Amino acid sequence: MIITLLTDFGDFYQGVMKGVILKINPKAVVVDISHSVEPQNVLQGAFLLYNAYRFFPNAVHIAVVDPGVGGKRRALAFECRNHIFIAPDNGIAYPSAKEDGIERVWIIDEGKTSKITGVLSNTFHGRDVFAPAGAYASIGLLKEVAEPYYGDFVKLELFDYIVEGNFIKCRVVFIDRFGNAVTNLKAEEIKGKYIVFEGIKIPIVRCYEEVEKGEPLALIGSFGTLELSVREGSFAEEFGVFSGDLIELKQI
Structure with a gap:
């Protein structure tokens, strides 16, 4: 079973x-999606997970961007049609789980997971809560450390x-290492040939080489x-x- 990590x-x-x-599962194939999510940036983590999970076959995804670690927020597992998502209840896993089709939600028992690690840190639930839960999920034993949950949970909208x-308000969700500003505006909303940003007319192109070096x-x-x-x-x-x-953008 593949287990992915995003933190x-x-x-x-x-x-x-x-x-x-x-x-817990010596046969697990553990794959890093990213550990470079901006600190405490739940939206960015959710966006990156959403754009990665479907490229894995029937995996367990552990996503931990957790500003509420040690507090009252729940630790949840979303059992979906094809994947299982293990995450804090702050919305990070919701867009992915919703798309995959949520079939059951579990609340993770931190007392049970911490018995496995021998400690329950107030700052490192990735180790003491989410990693054990993800490992147990990967061997079909999630029920050993969690129980079905029927309450509400955070529903983050990406x-x-x-x-x-022609006017658009959208969000920059990710700045990649090249300095590209990735927005949450879906491709189907683009109708024009130019984007106007802060009074600057920017061509909408297919690839980078369609403009000169240094041009937006x-x-x-x-x-x-x-x-x-x-x-x-x-x-x-x-x-x-x-x-x-x-x-704020304008397309023309």
Whole structure:
């Protein structure tokens, strides 16, 4: 069984999670989606998970971007048609689970998972809660550390943009390492030939080489959403754009 990991942990912590997983399921194939989600950026984590999970066959996905760690937020497992999602109840797994088709929701018993690690840290539930739950799910024994949950849970909306005629309000959900500003505006909303951003007319192109080096451009990237870029440059740096920004555009 494949188990994927997506966190904002950076270095070290995900390695410990893998150790916990492999103690429970030595045959697990553990794949890192990313550990470079911006700290506490649940929306970005949800977006990256949503754009990755379907490329895995029947996997368990552990997603931990958890500003509420140690607090009252629940730890949940979404059992869906093809995948299982293990995550804090802050919406990070909801868009993916909803798309895959939620069949059952479980609440993870932190007391039971922490018996496996021998500790329940107030700051590292990735190790003490989510990794054990994901490992048990991968061997068909989620019921050993969780019970069915019938209450409400956080429903995060990824595509909360507004389109009114030629005017668009959308969100920058991810700045990649090249400085491209990835938005949550779906490709089907693009009707024009140019995007106007802060008074600058930017051509909508198919690929980067359609503009000169250093020129801004807009295109539909691999996420299937609008991206704002600078050829061989950084749109984010040049235009002062950050992940999470709500931006206003006009298409003409």
